[in-house]
Amino acid sequence: MTDTAKPINFIQQIISADIESGKTHKVVTRFPPEPNGYLHIGHAKSICLNFGLAELFNGDCHLRFDDTNPEKEDTEYVQAIIEDVRWLGFLWQGEIRYASDYFDQFYQWACDLIDHQKAYVCELNAQQMREYRGTLTEAGKDSPYRNRPAAESRALLEQMKAGSIAEGAMTLRAKIDMASANINMRDPVLYRIKRMAHHRTGDQWNIYPAYDFAHGQEDAIEGVTHSICTLEFTANRPLYNWFIENLAVPTTPQQYEFGRLNLNYTITSKRKLKQLVDEGHVDAWDDPRMPTLSGLRRRGVSASAVRNFCDSLAVAKTDGVVDMAQFEHFIRDDLNNNARRAMCVLKPLLVTLTNYEQDKVEQFAAAAHPQRDDLGERSIAFRQQLYIDRNDFSEDTGLSRKKFKRLVIGDYVRLRSAYIIRADQVVRDSVGEIQEIKASIVPNTVGADAPEGIRARGVIHWVSALDAVDCTINLYDRLFAEAQPDSGDKNFLEHLNPASLKVIQGCKAEASLDNAEVGEHYQFEREGYFCRDGKVSVRLAFNCTIGLRDNWKG
C-alpha cells in the first residue's frame, strides 16, 4: 500500500454503517460462481472484493456453487474454479457450499408459497408465457392458471418433481403482479422441468429452481449479510427481497450491486470464452491468450499481480472499460520485483572471439536480481563462441551511439555480466546472409569499468554457444485486434487477432534455465518476462508473459 489511503468504496461504507447501527454483528459474504465455465479476470475482481471485505471486517466469506442448471454445469468446472480461487490465495470459511445442497429446503418453501396462494403451477408454454408477459410498455395478462386451488398446484408440482410431466409443459410461478413496471415481478418462474441428471444430485430431481428462487435463499440459509453481485442484477433485487419477505428464511441478507470489470482487447463472457474453446479458436480454457485465471497462470501472470490489479479497481456503479495497459502495469510491477533474471537469445547470431582461447571456459557470477541480493546469484559459462540476438547487431556503422546502443563493426558493447567486446568482421554464407561475427574481448573488463578511451555503446545479452540449451518460445499478442470486440452489433469472432501467437524455435537459453520449474517466473533480460510451459510436447518451452516496457523511440 502506498502512503495515500485507499478511498473507502460505497459497499465498505454500507457495511461500516450496518456494524455501527448494530444491524450486522458479523459480516458474511460469498463468492457464488455457477460451474458452467472457467473463471476469468472479471471474476477475480468479485473474488477479491468478497474475500477482501470479509477480511477487512473480520468476517467470513463462503465459496458457493450456484448449481441450479444441470444442463450447463459440470464437475470439471467446479474443480477448475476451486483451483483458481486457491491459486489467488483465498481461503473460504467452512466447507464448500452448493445450491444443490439446499434443494429440499427450496422445495419445501415452494410448497409453503403455494399453500399461501403465492405460487401456482402454470401450464402456459414458453411462447404463451412470453405473450402473456406483456412488453416494456404494456402490462402483462394474468395466466389462466393463476387462481387454481392450492391443492391442485401442490399435486401438479409433485408430479413435475416425480418426472411424470414433459419438459416445458408446466412451471411453478410466483403470484406477484403481472402489471408491474419491473418485468421481473410479472409472476416469475420458480421451478422448471428438466428431466436430466445433475452433477451432484444425480437423478433425484426432475425440476430445478430458477436463479431468482435460489440465490437469496442460499444467502439466507448461510447467513450471508451482504450479497454482492454485478449491476445487471439490479432489476432482480425487488424479487430477491420478495422471497426473503415471503418465505420463512432464517436471516435477511441484502443485495448490493457493483460494476463488473471490463477490459479492452479481450472479452469477459463465460459463454463466449466457451465458444472460443469449443470452436478451436484457442487450445483450451487455459490457453495463455485467454483472460481466464488458468490462462493467465499458464501465461506467467502471478496471482499477486492479479490481486494487486483487482485491489486497484474502483468498486462503484459505473460500468467502464479498463485499459489493458493498467493490468499490464501490475503484471510488470510484480514480476519486476520478484522474477529472477536470466538470459535467453531468441534469434541467435554466432559470435566468435578471436582473442579468446578455444578451450578456455570461465564461470561468471551474475545476480539473479539487480535490486534484490536476497535472490542470490547464478553461474554462467563464458567461452570463445557465443550467441547474441540478430537484432543486437547492425551493419550500419553510421548509426549514432544514441540511436543504436548495440553492436556495430569497429565499436564496443558490453556483454551483460561479462566482457566488453569489439566487433571486427562479418562472415557471410554463400547467399550473403550474415553467418557469424568475428569479435574480440577487451581484457580485464569483467565486473570492471572500461579502460581509458574505450566506451561501450550499450549492454546486450548473450549466451555461451556450447553451454546454451535449445528451447521454443511462445510470443503472445492480444487475442483481439479490436479494443471492444464485443460491443454494438460486432461479431467478436471476426476480430480475433490472427497473429496472437508466434512460436519461435531454436532459441538459446542459458544453462541454468534447463531445469526451470513450471510456475516459476523469470525475466529474460532485455526481452521480457517468461515462464516455462508445462503442457507442451517439446522438452523446453517458455511462454512470454509480457515484454519489458520499451521507451525507446528509435
Added chain:
RNA sequence: UGGGGCGUGGCCAAGUGGUUAAGGCAUCGGGUUUUGAUCCCGACAUUCGGAGGUUCGAAUCCUCCCGCCCCAGCCA
C-alpha cells in the same frame, strides 16, 4: 418506449456545499543505470454531460435537457 442505473482529463477514479478538482494507468520532457528495464524528478482538467436556478460560495442542492448501460430466458 415503461422501469432501473450511470455520466469528473486518452483510460480508471477520489470527491458526500467552503483552501490552488486527490491518486493510478497512458503520454511527453529530464536524471541515474553493466537490462533502451527498474528507480528518481518534472509536465499534463480555469473545470466536473449540457443549460438554467438556489447560495456569500456548487462537481457536490433544485429544474429541465442530452448521452450511455441493464430488464420482455422455463440462463445466471
